[in-house]
Amino acid sequence: MDPTRSKGAVLSIADLSIEYRTERGRLPVVRHATLDIDQQQSLGLVGESGSGKTTLAMGALRYLPENGRIVGGTVYLRGTDLASLSPAGLRHVWGDQVGIVYQNALGALNPSLTIGRQLREMGTLHLDLGKRDAYRLAREMLIKVAMPDPDTVLRRYPHQLSGGMLQRCVIAMALITEPSLLIMDEPTTALDVTTQAVVLDLVRELKREFQAAILYITHDLGVVARICDRIAVMYAGEIVETATTRELFKHPGHPYSLSLLGCMPHFDLAAEKRTLVTIPGSILSVDALPPGCIFAPRCRFAVGECEAAPPPLVEIGAGHSCACYRWQEVPPPEVDVREETRMIGTRGAGAAAGEVLLLADDVRVLLKASGRSLELRRQKARVHAVDGISALIRPGETLGLVGESGSGKTTFARAIVGLTRRSGGEVVLRGRRLERAVEKRPKDVVREIQMVFQNPDASLNPRHTVGEEIGRPLSLLRGVRGREREQLIGELLASVNLPRDFGSRYPGELSGGEKQRVAIARACAADPALILCDEPISSLDVSVQGTLMNLLMDRQAQAGISFLFISHDLSAVEHMSDSIAVMYLGRLMELGPTAEVMRPPFHPYTEALLSALPVPDIDVVQGEIRLGGTVPSATEVPTGCRFHTRCPRCLGELCVRQEPPWQAVGPSHWIYCHISAAELTAVQVSILDGRLGLDNKAASR
Amino acid sequence: MTELAVERQAAPPEVRGVRLYWRRLRHRPVALVATIIFSIFLLLAVLGPWVTPYSPTYQNYEARLESPSLSHFFGTDRFGRDLFSRVLAGTRGVFVLCGLGAGMAFVVGTTAGLFSGYVGGFADEVIMRIFDVLLSVPSLLLAMVLIATVGPSKTNLVLVVGILYTPDVARVVRSVTLDLKTKEFVEAAKVRRETRRHILFREILPNALGPLMVEVAMRFSYAIFTVASLGFLGLGVQPPSPDWGLLINEAQPFVELAPWLVLFPAAAIALLVVSTSLMSDGLKEIGEPVRSGG
Numbered sequence: 005m006d007p008t009r010s011k012g013a014v015l016s017i018a019d020l021s022i023e024y025r026t027e028r029g030r031l032p033v034v035r036h037a038t039l040d041i042d043q044q045q046s047l048g049l050v051g052e053s054g055s056g057k058t059t060l061a062m063g064a065l066r067y068l069p070e071n072g073r074i075v076g077g078t079v080y081l082r083g084t085d086l087a088s089l090s091p092a093g094l095r096h097v098w099g100d101q102v103g104i105v106y107q108n109a110l111g112a113l114n115p116s117l118t119i120g121r122q123l124r125e126m127g128t129l130h131l132d133l134g135k136r137d138a139y140r141l142a143r144e145m146l147i148k149v150a151m152p153d154p155d156t157v158l159r160r161y162p163h164q165l166s167g168g169m170l171q172r173c174v175i176a177m178a179l180i181t182e183p184s185l186l187i188m189d190e191p192t193t194a195l196d197v198t199t200q201a202v203v204l205d206l207v208r209e210l211k212r213e214f215q216a217a218i219l220y221i222t223h224d225l226g227v228v229a230r231i232c233d234r235i236a237v238m239y240a241g242e243i244v245e246t247a248t249t250r251e252l253f254k255h256p257g258h259p260y261s262l263s264l265l266g267c268m269p270h271f272d273l274a275a276e277k278r279t280l281v282t283i284p285g286s287i288l289s290v291d292a293l294p295p296g297c298i299f300a301p302r303c304r305f306a307v308g309e310c311e312a313a314p315p316p317l318v319e320i321g322a323g324h325s326c327a328c329y330r331w332q333e334v335p336p337p338e339v340d341v342r343e344e345t346r347m348i349g350t351r352g353a354g355a356a357a358g359e360v361l362l363l364a365d366d367v368r369v370l371l372k373a374s375g376r377s378l379e380l381r382r383q384k385a386r387v388h389a390v391d392g393i394s395a396l397i398r399p400g401e402t403l404g405l406v407g408e409s410g411s412g413k414t415t416f417a418r419a420i421v422g423l424t425r426r427s428g429g430e431v432v433l434r435g436r437r438l439e440r441a442v443e444k445r446p447k448d449v450v451r452e453i454q455m456v457f458q459n460p461d462a463s464l465n466p467r468h469t470v471g472e473e474i475g476r477p478l479s480l481l482r483g484v485r486g487r488e489r490e491q492l493i494g495e496l497l498a499s500v501n502l503p504r505d506f507g508s509r510y511p512g513e514l515s516g517g518e519k520q521r522v523a524i525a526r527a528c529a530a531d532p533a534l535i536l537c538d539e540p541i542s543s544l545d546v547s548v549q550g551t552l553m554n555l556l557m558d559r560q561a562q563a564g565i566s567f568l569f570i571s572h573d574l575s576a577v578e579h580m581s582d583s584i585a586v587m588y589l590g591r592l593m594e595l596g597p598t599a600e601v602m603r604p605p606f607h608p609y610t611e612a613l614l615s616a617l618p619v620p621d622i623d624v625v626q627g628e629i630r631l632g633g634t635v636p637s638a639t640e641v642p643t644g645c646r647f648h649t650r651c652p653r654c655l656g657e658l659c660v661r662q663e664p665p666w667q668a669v670g671p672s673h674w675i676y677c678h679i680s681a682a683e684l685t686a687v688q689v690s691i692l693d694g695r696l697g698l699d700n701k702a703a704s705r
Numbered sequence: 706m707t708e709l710a711v712e713r714q715a716a717p718p719e720v721r722g723v724r725l726y727w728r729r730l731r732h733r734p735v736a737l738v739a740t741i742i743f744s745i746f747l748l749l750a751v752l753g754p755w756v757t758p759y760s761p762t763y764q765n766y767e768a769r770l771e772s773p774s775l776s777h778f779f780g781t782d783r784f785g786r787d788l789f790s791r792v793l794a795g796t797r798g799v800f801v802l803c804g805l806g807a808g809m810a811f812v813v814g815t816t817a818g819l820f821s822g823y824v825g826g827f828a829d830e831v832i833m834r835i836f837d838v839l840l841s842v843p844s845l846l847l848a849m850v851l852i853a854t855v856g857p858s859k860t861n862l863v864l865v866v867g868i869l870y871t872p873d874v875a876r877v878v879r880s881v882t883l884d885l886k887t888k889e890f891v892e893a894a895k896v897r898r899e900t901r902r903h904i905l906f907r908e909i910l911p912n913a914l915g916p917l918m919v920e921v922a923m924r925f926s927y928a929i930f931t932v933a934s935l936g937f938l939g940l941g942v943q944p945p946s947p948d949w950g951l952l953i954n955e956a957q958p959f960v961e962l963a964p965w966l967v968l969f970p971a972a973a974i975a976l977l978v979v980s981t982s983l984m985s986d987g988l989k990e991i992g993e994p995v996r997s998g999g
Binding site: 421422423442443445447450451453454455457458459462463464465466467468476477480481523526530 | 892893894898911912
C-alpha cells in the first residue's frame with residue numbers, strides 16, 4: 005500500500021484483516037478494513053456487539069490476544085509502519101503515542117494504588133519525569149479534564165470515586181503523554197445519561213485542546229451524533245460505510261446504516277405510536293460467510309446480484325464510501341421511517357373511560373442502608389428508597405418511569421409486585437387493596453401482575469427448558485394442563501416471534517434478545533393485566549431493542565396489557581409510554597402525559613435528563629444543562645427540595661428550606677417545583693425545536 | 706411485518722444429555738481413567754461374592770502367609786484366607802457404608818443448606834453454628850467418640866459418617882444458595898407465588914447440583930478413609946468381615962514377614978480414594994449447563 009495516500013492522517017489503516025484461531029477453525033473477524041483519522045478529528049466506529057469494532061481498533065495497534073493474527077493489510081501511525089516495529093518498539097509506541105480509555109474505568113485502574121500514584125507513574129515511565137514533576141503534571145491533567153477538587157482526588161483510591169470521576173481519571177491518564185491517537189472503547193456505556201453527557205462534553209473540549217485523533221468505539225448513534233466528525237459503520241467484521249456524520253445521518257448509503265438509524269426511537273410526540281424499523285435475523289457469525297454481500301440475508305433491498313458477489317467499497321460522494329450495489333435505492337431515513345413503520349394503537353379502550361387499573365398511593369419503602377459506612381450498619385439505619393410515590397396506570401396504557409440509577413425505580417416496581425414490602429401507602433388493583441407481600445396475595449391477584457427483569461441471562465433458570473419456563477405460570481396460575489398447555493406454549497412462543505421448537509431448548513442455547521422474548525412470553529403466560537418491565541431492553545443491542553419494543557407494543561395492542569416501563573433511557577420511555585413519571589431519590593419530580601412532559605414547562609430535572617440525552621439526530625437543539633455529581637445517598641436526603649443540591653435552576657434559600665408544592669400545569673400533569681410553570685416555560689428549550697423532519701411527518705398524516 | 710420471519714438461521718442440533726456428558730468426558734483423559742477405575746470398583750462391589758476365587762472366610766491352614774502367586778494373587782493371611790478374595794469382598798462394604806453415609810450427608814446437608822441459605826436470619830445462624838461446632842472437632846476424634854458411645858454396628862457407622870459430613874455439604878449448598886437466591890429467575894418464581902419447596906428444590910437445587918455432586922464425591926472419598934481408620938482402630942466393622950481397615954489392622958504383626966498383607970488393602974484404599982476425587986474434579990466441568998457453542 006502506498007504510504008503517501010495516508011499523508012496527514014494520524015492513523016491510517018488499509019485493507020486490514022485479522023483472524024482468530026479457535027476450536028472452530030480460523031475465524032476472519034476483521035476483513036479488509038480501511039480507515040483514516042486525521043489530527044484533531046474524531047471518528048466513530050459504530051456497529052452491534054460482535055461486529056469486530058474493538059478487534060479492529062486493538063488489532064490495528066497489533067495489540068491482540070495470543071490467538072489473534074493480522075493476515076493482511078497495513079497500518080501507519082504518524083507515518084510509521086507498525087508492522088516494521090520490534091515488540092519493544094511497539095511497546096514504546098503504545099506507551100507514548102496511544103491513549104486508551106476502556107468502558108470499565110474501575111477495572112482499568114489498580115484498586116490498591118491512589119489515583120495520584122497511578123497518574124504519576126505515567127509521567128515517570130513514559131515521559132522520563134522526576135516524581136515531583138510527574139505529580140505536578142498529573143494535577144494539571146486532572147484540572148484539564150475538569151475534575152472538581154483535584155488535590156483530594158489525587159489522594160483517593162479508585163473505589164472512593166464515582167463512575168464519572170473515574171472515567172475522567174482514566175481519560176486524564178490516557179492523555180498525559182499527549183498521544184497522537186486516543187482510542188475510546190465505549191467509555192460512557194456504563195455511566196448514567198447525565199454523567200455520560202458531562203463526559204461527552206469533555207471529549208469534545210479535549211478534541212479542541214489536544215492534537216490527538218480520536219477513534220471512538222460505540223454502539224450508540226446518539227453518542228456519535230454528538231461528538232464525532234466522521235463515522236465508520238461496521239457489520240460482521242467489515243466496514244460497510246464511512247461518511248461524515250452529517251452525511252451518514254442525512255443520506256446513508258448502506259441499508260444497514262439506514263436500519264440502525266430507524267431502529268432507535270426518534271422523539272415523535274404525535275398521539276399515535278409507531279413501530280420502529282427492524283432488522284430481521286441476527287448478526288451472522290463469521291465462520292459461515294455468504295458468497296455475496298454479508299448483509300444480504302437481512303437486507304430489504306437485496307437483489308440477486310447481492311448474493312452473487314460481495315459489493316466493493318466504492319466512493320459515492322465526497323469522503324463517503326459504501327459497500328452496496330444498491331446505494332442509490334436507499335431512501336433518506338425520514339422517508340424510510342415513514343414507510344417501514346406502522347401506526348400501532350396501544351391506547352386501551354378503558355383509558356378513555358377513565359378506568360384505573362392500578363393505583364399507587366403514597367407508596368413508601370424502607371430499606372436497610374447498604375452504605376459503606378460501618379456507622380450506619382451498626383445503627384441498623386433504614387432509608388426511604390421510595391419516599392411517597394403516587395401514580396396510576398390505566399388499562400392498556402404504559403406508564404414510563406425514568407430516572408438516574410439510585411433513584412428507586414426498581415424498588416418501586418418491586419413494592420408493587422410484592423417482592424419488597426412497602427412500609428407505607430397503598431397499592432390498589434381494580435379497587436382491591438393489595439397485601440404488602442406477594443406470598444399473602446390471592447392467586448388471581450398474583451396472576452394479574454407479572455414482571456420482566458433487566459438481565460436476560462439471569463431471568464431464566466439455566467436448568468429449565470424454555471417450554472418449562474413458559475408452561476409453569478400456565479399450570480400454576482391458570483390451571484392449564486396437558487395438551488392445552490402444550491398448545492398455549494406454542495402460541496406464546498409464536499406471539500414473541502420465536503419458532504415453536506424453541507420449547508425444548510435451554511436458555512444457554514439462546515441469544516440475549518431471544519432470552520428476553522422468552523421472559524416476555526413467560527410474563528404473558530399468566531394472562532396478566534399489568535407487566536412491570538424493569539429495564540427490559542437496557543442490556544441488549546440497539547437493533548434488538550427496537551424489535552423488543554415493537555413486540556411489547558404489539559402485545560399491548562393485542563392483549564390490552566398495561567406496562568410499567570422502567571428505563572434510564574428517556575428516548576425508549578418516551579417511545580413506549582402514554583404517561584411518564586420522572587423519579588429522583590425516591591420521589592416523583594414530574595408526572596404527566598408523555599407529550600406534555602416532553603415539552604416545556606418541565607421540571608428542571610426532566611430538563612436536565614432531556615438535554616443530556618444522546619439523540620440520534622444531528623439537527624436536534626438540546627439544552628446546555630448539565631448535572632454535576634451523582635444522586636446523593638438516600639441516607640442523606642437533602643432538605644427542602646431534594647433536588648436542590650444539583651438543580652441548575654435552584655432559587656436558593658426557598659428550595660433549601662421548603663419542600664416544593666405539587667403544581668398542576670395541565671389537567672393531569674404535575675411538577676414538583678417552586679418555580680412557576682410560566683417562568684419555566686419562558687426559559688426552557690424544547691428538544692423538538694428545529695426538527696423539521698418531524699413536522700413534515702405530522703403533516704403527511 | 707418483517708420481523709415475523711424466523712429469527713435465527715438453523716442452529717446445528719445441540720448434543721444433549723448423556724451423549725453430551727460422554728463427549729465432554731472423552732476430552733478429559735484423567736477424569737476418564739478415574740471414572741473407569743471407580744466403575745470397576747463399583748462393579749466389583751455389586752458382583753462381590755460371585756467373582757472371588759475363594760470364599761473370603763475360607764481358612765486353608767496348609768497355605769498360611771503365602772506370598773502372592775498365581776493361585777493367590779495377593780497372597781494369604783495368617784489363617785490361610787485368600788487376600789485377593791478378601792479385598793474384593795471388602796469393596797461392597799466400603800461402597801455400602803460410605804455410599805449410605807455420604808448419601809445421608811447429601812440429603813440432610815442439602816436440605817439444611819438450602820433452607821439455611823434461603824431463609825437466612827436467625828434460623829440460618831442457629832443451623833450454621835451447630836454445624837460449626839461439628840466441624841471444629843477433628844473428624845476422626847468425633848467419629849471415635851460417637852462410635853464409642855453407640856457401639857460399632859454397621860448402622861451406627863453409616864450414621865456417624867452421615868453426621869460427620871453433613872456440615873461440609875450444607876456449607877457448600879448454602880453458599881451456592883446465597884448466590885442463587887438473588888437471581889432473577891428466583892424472583893420470577895416468587896412473582897408467580899411458587900411455594901418455598903418448589904423454589905428450593907426445583908429452581909435452586911438443579912443449579913447447585915454441579916458443585917454439590919463434586920462435594921458429595923469428595924465426602925465419599927473422605928468417608929472411605931474414615932471408615933478404614935475406624936476399622937483399623939477396631940471401632941468399625943468387626944472381624945471376620947473383610948473390611949479394608951480391619952485387614953490392615955490384622956496384618957500389623959506381620960508387616961515384616963508378609964508386607965503384602967498391608968500393601969494390597971492399602972493400595973485398594975488409595976486407588977479408590979484417588980480415583981473418586983479425580984472423578985469428582987472432572988464432574989465439576991462435565992456437569993456445566995449446556996451453552997451454545999460449548
